[in-house]
Amino acid sequence: MLAKNTLMKKVPLIFLISFYIIFNFNYISYAQSSGEVPGATSGLNSDADLWRYIRQGNKGNTQLGNELSAVMIQSEGDNWRSIRNGPLSRYGAYGIIGILILLAWYYSYKGRIKVSKGFSGKTITRFKAIERFSHWLMAGSFIVLAITGLNLLYGKYILLPILGPETFSIITTSGKYAHNFLSFAFMLGLGMSFVCWVSHNIPSKLDVEWLRQGGGLFNESHPPARKFNAGQKIIFWAVMLGGLSISLSGWALMFPFETNMMSKTFGILNMIGFNLSTDLTPLQEQQLQQIWHGIVGLVLIIMIIAHIYIGSLGMQGAFDAMNSGEVDRNWAKEHHGLWVEEEDQKAKNADKKGSVNQPAE
Ligand code: HEM
Structure with a gap:
């Protein structure tokens, strides 16, 4: 109890240190500044007229003509x-560092969640082989996609200075191939996991009670749950819907x-009150x-870091469920x-049915 109280007192200090680290992350500010001014030149400031000419064209009065000058x-x-090198990279990094700090804090506050009655030695089957195969196909490919994707966003700030251009370029090029090809394994695993588990993830009244009790994460309670509790249902739907969206x-x-999904999506959003331009050029679609x-x-990466923590350390x-498929009763x-x-x-019921169907000797 004493140890816990001392720890609780340290919580604000942990947060202060964490924020200090976050705000001092050099590469994030570097990402921002290098992204805001293309080529980091003063061209835009010094030659405004020339740049305006190149960007907006000369209204058809030059040999270049409007079309060509507009795309220069x-x-x-x-x-x-x-946006990519600024807010996207910056808030993504805050989120990842934030969840790691939060989990480290939670671990120091709560420790490993134990089976309060201890292991019984008797097990029950939690996941069949097909369920575990689907999970690991989705999970394994996701982890590689996440690492190679993060390298595309942050690699040049973190790995490039350490590894040098040659090694970094080999790693990044092979990472990009892995990213492209493993996306198909992820889509397959995602579809299989959906089929295996959707029926157990329909929201119910029980979930409200589970959430009201905070899932017992901050006290010693064990709110009632069927195969998946409300927290797991949130992970399930986030992975399924986020996984579908990221696949598309x-x-x-x-x-x-080859697609114009963005302008189609904006069209649908406009029907419910948004006011987004659906007149997008092919390049804007891609961007x-x-x-x-x-x-x-x-x-997804931020959510999955928390999921991996709770499913292992x-x-x-918990890990037995996805390892052998058998968990302690x-x-x-x-x-x-x-x-x-x-x-x-x-x-x-199966026993009863078996004994009824048993032929008389
Ligand atoms: C090393 C990495 C991972 C570990 C150790 C792990 C562990 C687990 C465990 C033990 C369960 C079953 C929990 C139970 O019995 O109630 C589970 C379920 C699940 N996992 Fe993972 N997992 C990992 C990675 C992933 C990844 C990368 C994804 C998605 C991209 C994912 C998605 C899911 C989903 C949707 C479920 C079912 C819902 C839930 O229990 O939250 N897992 N995982």
Whole structure:
């Protein structure tokens, strides 16, 4: 108790240090400044008329003609670049560092969540082989996609200065191939996991109670849950919907200029009160797809870091579910009590049916 109180007192200090680290991240400010001024030149300031001419064309009065001069410098490209290297990279980094600090704090506050009655030695089947295969296909490919994707966004600020241009370029080029090809494995795993688990993830009244009790994460309670609790349902739907969206935008980036999903999506959003331009050039389509792909990717990565923590280090006995598929009955009763009751009932019914069908000797 004493140790916990001392720790609690340190919480504000931990947060102060964390924020200090976050705000002192050099490469983030570098990303921003290098993105805001293309080429980091003073050309825009010193030769305003010339740049305006190159960007907006000369209204058809030159040999270049309007069409060609308009594409010499594409202003939307500058906007896209400054969003990608500015807020997208900056807030993504804040989110990733933030969740790591939060989890470190939670671990120091709560420690590993233990099975309060201890292991019983008896197990119950939690996930069949097909469910585990689907999970690991989706999870394994996602982890590689996440690492190679993060390298595309932050590699030049973190790895390039350490590894040098030759090694960095080999790593990044092979990473890009891995990113492209493994996306298909991810889509397959995503679809299979959806089919396996959707029926267990329909929201119910029980979820409200689970959320009201904070899932027992901040006290010793174990709110009732079936196969998946409300927290897991949130992860499930975020992965399924985010996974679908990131797959579609990734498809548009892999096969460029073949879709106009962004203008179609904006058209739908306009029907519910938004006022977005649906008159997008093919390049703008690609730029928006890239920004959206980055946002969804970063949000998923942040959520999945928390998921990986709770499925491994954070909770005793949880990893078995996805490893062997068998979990200890005491673990199952504490975290998914109603599911254990349902499974026991199913087994009893199957026994009864078996003995009725048993031919008389
Ligand atoms: C090393 C990485 C990972 C570990 C150790 C891990 C562990 C687990 C475990 C133990 C469960 C079952 C929990 C239970 O029995 O109730 C689970 C479920 C699940 N995992 Fe993972 N996982 C990992 C990576 C991922 C990734 C990358 C994704 C998605 C891209 C993912 C998506 C899911 C989903 C949707 C479920 C079902 C809902 C839930 O339990 O939250 N997992 N994972």
